[in-house]
Amino acid sequence: MKSLSNWGSRFRRGLFVSTCLATSIAWGAAQAGTLTGEVADASGTRGLADAQVTIVELGRTEYVAADGSFRFADVPAGTYTLRVRYPGAEEVVRTTTVGETDTVTETFALVAIGDDTNGGDTILVIGQRANLLSGIARQRASDTVDTVLTRDAIGQFPDQNVAEALRRAPGINVLNDQGEGRFVSVRGLDPNLNSSSINGNRVLATGGDERAVALDVIPSELIESIEIKKSLTPDMDGDTIGGSIEINTTSAFDRKKDYYSASIEGSYNDLNEKTSPKGSFDFIKLVGDNLGFSGGISYYDREFATDNIEMDGWEETDDGLVYAEDVEYRDYDVRRERYGFTLGADYRLNENTTLYARGLYSKFDDTELRRRLIFGLSEEPTSGSDNTASFDSADGRIQVRRDLKDRGEAQTISTISAGGETFTGPWTINYDVSYSEADQKERGSIDPIRFQERFQSPGDLGVTFDYSDLELPTYNIDFGAAAFNDPSTYGFTLLERTTREDADDKESSVKIDVAREFVLENGTFEVQTGAKLRQRDKTLNFVIDLYEDFDGDFTLADVAGSQTYGLADLGVLPDLGAVHDFIATNGLESFELNELETEFVSTVESYEADESILAGYLMGKYKAGPLGVVAGVRIERTDVDTSGNRAELIEEGAVVDGVTLDEDTFVVTPVSFSEEYTDVLPSVNVRYDVSERVVARFGAFQSIVRPSFGKFAPRFIVEENEDNERSGEFGNPELDPYRATNLDATLEFYFSPESVIQGGVFYKKIDDFIVDQEFENGTFAGIDYDEAVIPVNGDSAEVMGLEISYAQAFTMLPAPFDGLLANVNYTYTDAEGEVDGRTVPLPTSSKNTYNIVVGYEKGPLSLRLSGAGRSGYLDELGSSPESDRYVKDHFQVDAAARYRVLDSVQLFVELVNLNDATYTAYQRGPVRDRLLQYEEYSWTTKFGVKATF
Numbered sequence: 036m037k038s039l040s041n042w043g044s045r046f047r048r049g050l051f052v053s054t055c056l057a058t059s060i061a062w063g064a065a066q067a068g069t070l071t072g073e074v075a076d077a078s079g080t081r082g083l084a085d086a087q088v089t090i091v092e093l094g095r096t097e098y099v100a101a102d103g104s105f106r107f108a109d110v111p112a113g114t115y116t117l118r119v120r121y122p123g124a125e126e127v128v129r130t131t132t133v134g135e136t137d138t139v140t141e142t143f144a145l146v147a148i149g150d151d152t153n154g155g156d157t158i159l160v161i162g163q164r165a166n167l168l169s170g171i172a173r174q175r176a177s178d179t180v181d182t183v184l185t186r187d188a189i190g191q192f193p194d195q196n197v198a199e200a201l202r203r204a205p206g207i208n209v210l211n212d213q214g215e216g217r218f219v220s221v222r223g224l225d226p227n228l229n230s231s232s233i234n235g236n237r238v239l240a241t242g243g244d245e246r247a248v249a250l251d252v253i254p255s256e257l258i259e260s261i262e263i264k265k266s267l268t269p270d271m272d273g274d275t276i277g278g279s280i281e282i283n284t285t286s287a288f289d290r291k292k293d294y295y296s297a298s299i300e301g302s303y304n305d306l307n308e309k310t311s312p313k314g315s316f317d318f319i320k321l322v323g324d325n326l327g328f329s330g331g332i333s334y335y336d337r338e339f340a341t342d343n344i345e346m347d348g349w350e351e352t353d354d355g356l357v358y359a360e361d362v363e364y365r366d367y368d369v370r371r372e373r374y375g376f377t378l379g380a381d382y383r384l385n386e387n388t389t390l391y392a393r394g395l396y397s398k399f400d401d402t403e404l405r406r407r408l409i410f411g412l413s414e415e416p417t418s419g420s421d422n423t424a425s426f427d428s429a430d431g432r433i434q435v436r437r438d439l440k441d442r443g444e445a446q447t448i449s450t451i452s453a454g455g456e457t458f459t460g461p462w463t464i465n466y467d468v469s470y471s472e473a474d475q476k477e478r479g480s481i482d483p484i485r486f487q488e489r490f491q492s493p494g495d496l497g498v499t500f501d502y503s504d505l506e507l508p509t510y511n512i513d514f515g516a517a518a519f520n521d522p523s524t525y526g527f528t529l530l531e532r533t534t535r536e537d538a539d540d541k542e543s544s545v546k547i548d549v550a551r552e553f554v555l556e557n558g559t560f561e562v563q564t565g566a567k568l569r570q571r572d573k574t575l576n577f578v579i580d581l582y583e584d585f586d587g588d589f590t591l592a593d594v595a596g597s598q599t600y601g602l603a604d605l606g607v608l609p610d611l612g613a614v615h616d617f618i619a620t621n622g623l624e625s626f627e628l629n630e631l632e633t634e635f636v637s638t639v640e641s642y643e644a645d646e647s648i649l650a651g652y653l654m655g656k657y658k659a660g661p662l663g664v665v666a667g668v669r670i671e672r673t674d675v676d677t678s679g680n681r682a683e684l685i686e687e688g689a690v691v692d693g694v695t696l697d698e699d700t701f702v703v704t705p706v707s708f709s710e711e712y713t714d715v716l717p718s719v720n721v722r723y724d725v726s727e728r729v730v731a732r733f734g735a736f737q738s739i740v741r742p743s744f745g746k747f748a749p750r751f752i753v754e755e756n757e758d759n760e761r762s763g764e765f766g767n768p769e770l771d772p773y774r775a776t777n778l779d780a781t782l783e784f785y786f787s788p789e790s791v792i793q794g795g796v797f798y799k800k801i802d803d804f805i806v807d808q809e810f811e812n813g814t815f816a817g818i819d820y821d822e823a824v825i826p827v828n829g830d831s832a833e834v835m836g837l838e839i840s841y842a843q844a845f846t847m848l849p850a851p852f853d854g855l856l857a858n859v860n861y862t863y864t865d866a867e868g869e870v871d872g873r874t875v876p877l878p879t880s881s882k883n884t885y886n887i888v889v890g891y892e893k894g895p896l897s898l899r900l901s902g903a904g905r906s907g908y909l910d911e912l913g914s915s916p917e918s919d920r921y922v923k924d925h926f927q928v929d930a931a932a933r934y935r936v937l938d939s940v941q942l943f944v945e946l947v948n949l950n951d952a953t954y955t956a957y958q959r960g961p962v963r964d965r966l967l968q969y970e971e972y973s974w975t976t977k978f979g980v981k982a983t984f
Contacts, residue, residue: 300979
């Protein structure tokens with residue numbers, strides 16, 4: 036790790052450069068007045084973030100901050116017309132007078148359209164309509180191409196975690212794990228090409244190898260808004276190609292009065308027929324006008340099941356029979372316990388300075404119980420047809436395994452930050468210090484315990500597989516059923532125990548931004564500069580114990596249990612309670628530890644990486660009438676130190692340096708590597724208000740994404756057999772980052788106060804994109820190999836596409852249809868790259884992504900029906916087109932109903948995956964599609980009560 040003194044000197048150098056840039060700007064403008072104020076909902080519930088405030092005579096427009104405030108500096112003395120607009124609210128026009136050195140404050144309370152005659156009783160910021168209008172307002176106010184999702188004033192977010200919520204946004208493809216959204220792909224790109232932040236500071240990856248953030252770790256109840264920025268400005272971190280996902284928790288000053296909300300609910304999964312509890316509590320407490328506290332806590336203990344089939348090793352005989360060498364029927368029971376909390380404090384030191392401190396902690400305990408029936412087929416089928424393959428133990432060994440995995444992972448994400456904003460005349464200074472941490476821990480997981488029987492004599496076993504249904508291949512025991520189903524014939528062969536896994540990711544950062552606004556004759560020009568230092572440390576360590584024998588008799592009959600599987604009859608499987616009891620009774624010392632394999636598997640994955648990024652930027656913002664331009668350049672200096680191991684496992688009988696080994700040998704050599712590079716990242720974003728209803732945008736920027744840690748860590752793993760054939764898996768510390776040129780153009784039409792339709796096109800050229808490639812007969816990092824998998828920089832890739840979205844509240848319709856709402860979007864993405872002479876779609880890239888949401892909200896009733904869909908995509912690149920892994924189309928339907936029984940109490944029910952959408956991965960074989968993985972989850976219903984005060 037770099038020393039703190041070195042870390043500090045880097046930041047001081049960056050800060051010095053930025054300060055010199057800022058102070059070199061002449062003051063230029065004569066002294067003038069300042070106009071400040073607030074815009075809030077007429078009920079006094081909360082500020083209306085991104086309401087539009089315009090000084091009509093000067094043509095100057097500002098957008099309201101999250102706390103409802105706005106500020107115009109350098110306003111010449113005079114009398115002006117102020118105009119305030121917000122979607123769904125009546126426009127307000129007012130006259131105000133500003134003196135030469137005055138600070139004038141104006142406060143606005145906006146009422147819903149059509150409600151001005153009723154005293155403004157309708158609250159603008161509750162319900163589906165509030166979510167829709169807030170998203171429209173924030174999108175319109177943005178300087179960049181982006182999408183915003185918000186919760187309303189009583190804490191309603193439409194989905195159970197952040198990844199699920201993002202599914203509703205244009206161009207978003209959520210990658211599921213056990214049927215739940217986990218990783219987010221923006222515009223069809225690998226989740227590793229996104230960046231994610233909480234309250235402006237980086238949220239890190241819980242996994243040991245990736246940069247991609249598992250967003251299912253974060254409960255949506257703790258979140259105020261999520262913004263997906265698809266074009267960057269120079270003041271933003273430059274490591275994004277897909278999108279920058281910015282998550283914000285609630286600030287105390289977001290509201291104008293105290294707030295308390297609590298919910299209690301349950302969820303029922305159809306597949307395992309169990310009910311799970313969930314609860315949350317949120318609050319905002321204002322202490323006078325200048326101090327406030329906000330926070331929340333969420334807990335969800337969800338139990339559900341998954342039925343799974345996996346197949347691998349697809350081959351074709353000389354007679355044209357297609358068959359899989361490995362067939363697995365997997366029975367999953369999953370428990371996912373999420374709990375987290377946020378806590379923040381906001382303080383107005385004076386009228387020009389606001390300070391804050393915010394923290395978030397979220398823990399995700401993922402316990403996965405998996406039971407498997409596995410067929411391993413060593414020889415070609417005896418007979419078969421276009422849809423079947425029959426195997427006979429007389430012609431080759433049929434290996435049958437029945438095993439159990441009990442994996443428990445604990446993943447945590449935490450962030451804490453403190454900083455503030457200070458105004459002094461036309462100057463604005465922002466400053467922030469933060470610390471983020473993510474980790475993944477395993478302690479004592481069984482992964483797996485295995486029992487096995489080999490049927491290899493005539494008459495032992497015959498089995499036929501029927502592949503006619505791609506997603507539900509079946510098996511039939513032709514003969515030998517008694518032995519196949521007898522647990523006493525299956526002997527213990529392996530206990531793999533993850534004694535310890537520690538994956539830790541830590542980052543500290545400090546930044547400062549300084550801006551100076553100049554008032555021009557026909558507009559304003561703001562110069563902004565800043566510096567940021569990020570120090571990131573990532574480590575991965577394993578202790579894995581492999582036991583391959585037992586001192587005594589141990590068969591499946593000693594721990595026999597039953598299935599909860601619905602796709603086939605799996606017969607006898609290990610029981611978790613019986614396995615734990617057996618181990619507790621006999622002790623691990625009764626099992627025989629394979630010390631060599633244990634040392635090997637515990638060593639090969641471990642690594643450390645220290646990454647330091649020093650950034651500085653210069654940016655200009657020009658606003659004149661309908662035109663706004665944000666342009667500048669960012670410079671990022673990256674220093675990386677990594678260390679790992681060269682691990683070689685050499686079998687007995689191999690010849691090393693002329694000597695024949697008389698036993699298996701493990702050789703480990705520590706390896707370290709350092710690299711540094713500098714990137715210059717220009718960008719420009721142009722916004723033009725074609726009319727009061729039409730906004731055009733254009734964005735162009737360059738960006739980078741550094742290789743994932745697991746790709747560049749110097750981990751060189753080699754296994755050499757007795758014939759001196761060497762196979763390896765290598766990290767590549769000489770990988771270059773992805774570097775991309777990105778273009779966006781959109782047109783937005785706000786054809787009514789509560790609607791928007793927009794369309795846009797985008798293009799990305801990505802150089803040095805990274806793929807895993809298979810090599811034969813070569814040398815890498817001084818290591819000879821016969822076969823190896825090595826991550827390498829590919830050629831350039833191109834991503835192009837279009838996005839269309841439409842959102843509207845139909846308040847213009849006659850009752851009762853004036854409660855209808857709609858939100859529809861569609862994205863087309865064409866993403867291709869060159870790999871080893873092949874033109875292939877980029878992994879996880881769906882050509883078509885779409886969302887349809889129809890809602891109804893009237894009086895106490897709120898209804899919503901939503902569908903999220905995507906077309907199939909390439910998941911993993913194989914060594915040939917026939918071995919590429921593809922994922923089939925997916926379309927999921929959800930529904931929700933809420934009813935307000937009292938002003939402060941609401942009942943709700945939600946139905947998730949109503950249409951029982953499944954997951955299917957397959958290969959596109961030359962004869963037929965070949966199943967790799969199939970999963971089904973059935974539906975889940977959630978129900979409960981929410982009270983807000």
